[in-house]
Amino acid sequence: MKDNFNGIIEEAKKEDLESIFLIWKEGVSYQSILSGDIHINEKEAKTILEHQIENQNDHFKFWTIKNNEGEIMGWQSILPFHSSPIPLVKNSFGQSSTYIHKGFQRKGLGKKLLKHALAYCASSTEIKYVFGIILTLNTKSLQLCSELGFQNLGVLPNKNKEIRDFNLVVFSC
Numbered sequence: 001m002k003d004n005f006n007g008i009i010e011e012a013k014k015e016d017l018e019s020i021f022l023i024w025k026e027g028v029s030y031q032s033i034l035s036g037d038i039h040i041n042e043k044e045a046k047t048i049l050e051h052q053i054e055n056q057n058d059h060f061k062f063w064t065i066k067n068n069e070g071e072i073m074g075w076q077s078i079l080p081f082h083s084s085p086i087p088l089v090k091n092s093f094g095q096s097s098t099y100i101h102k103g104f105q106r107k108g109l110g111k112k113l114l115k116h117a118l119a120y121c122a123s124s125t126e127i128k129y130v131f132g133i134i135l136t137l138n139t140k141s142l143q144l145c146s147e148l149g150f151q152n153l154g155v156l157p158n159k160n161k162e163i164r165d166f167n168l169v170v171f172s173c
Contacts, residue, residue, distance in 0.1 A: 007065040007073055007109055009116050012053050016064050019072040020053070020099075021046050027099040052079060059091050059125045065113050067104075074100035076113035078121060081131050091126040095133070096171075098141070111144055118148065122173040129170055136165040145169045 012020060028040060053062050062077045081093035096117060100110045121127040134141045136155055146152065150169040158165050 007067060007112060009063050009065050009113065011056065012062040012064045012075060012077075014050070014053060016072060016075075017046070017050050017053060020062075020064065020075050021049055023072065023075060023099045023101050024049065026102055052077060059127060060094060061117070061120065063113060063116065065109055072101070073104040074098070074109050074113060076110075076117050078117050078127070078130060081129075088126075092128045094121060094125075094127045094130045096130050097132075098144075105140075110141075111148070114144065114148060118171060118173065125173075127173055129172055132169045132171075134167050134169060136167050142167060142169070145171075 024045065025040075025042065028045075056062055060077075060079050062075065062079075064072045064075045066072050075098075077097045078094040079097070080090065081095040082089060084090045096114065098110045098114050100113075118130060121130055130150075132141070132145055132150065133156070134145065136142075142152065148171070150171045153168045153170055155165045156168055
């Protein structure tokens with residue numbers, strides 16, 4: 001995988017929502033095929049994404065990567081992993097999500113976005129740990145996280161065999 005594909009990373013804006021949603025939907029559809037889970041409330045998902053974009057702050061961000069024509073090729077978010085009224089706890093844990101448009105995968109864009117997000121967390125926030133929850137069958141994402149220094153804590157306990165297994169990975173900033 002090449003890590004030199006050009007792309008402009010910038011903070012996501014409300015007008016990016018439609019492209020972000022379509023890329024998310026494409027990624028989740030792929031994961032649903034792998035996992036056998038096809039229950040997606042698109043309206044609710046879009047509302048959640050919109051809320052996340054609108055409520056970015058110094059700790060938690062949402063980025064896009066665009067080509068020279070301004071087309072969004074993918075997106076990355078670091079969002080709160082833990083909800084707590086205690087600032088030290090609330091601001092210390094982030095959850096990473098990386099989604100790349102199918103037509104731009106395997107060009108190093110996910111790696112570029114994730115590296116950007118991790119560098120931002122380490123230099124500009126109080127975030128100490130970035131977590132990812134990855135479908136065990138999503139070997140591309142697990143490999144990327146391993147390459148970037150995430151520790152795979154293993155497969156989450158799963159008593160509901162109707163859904164597939166997920167791995168929990170963590171990066172220490």
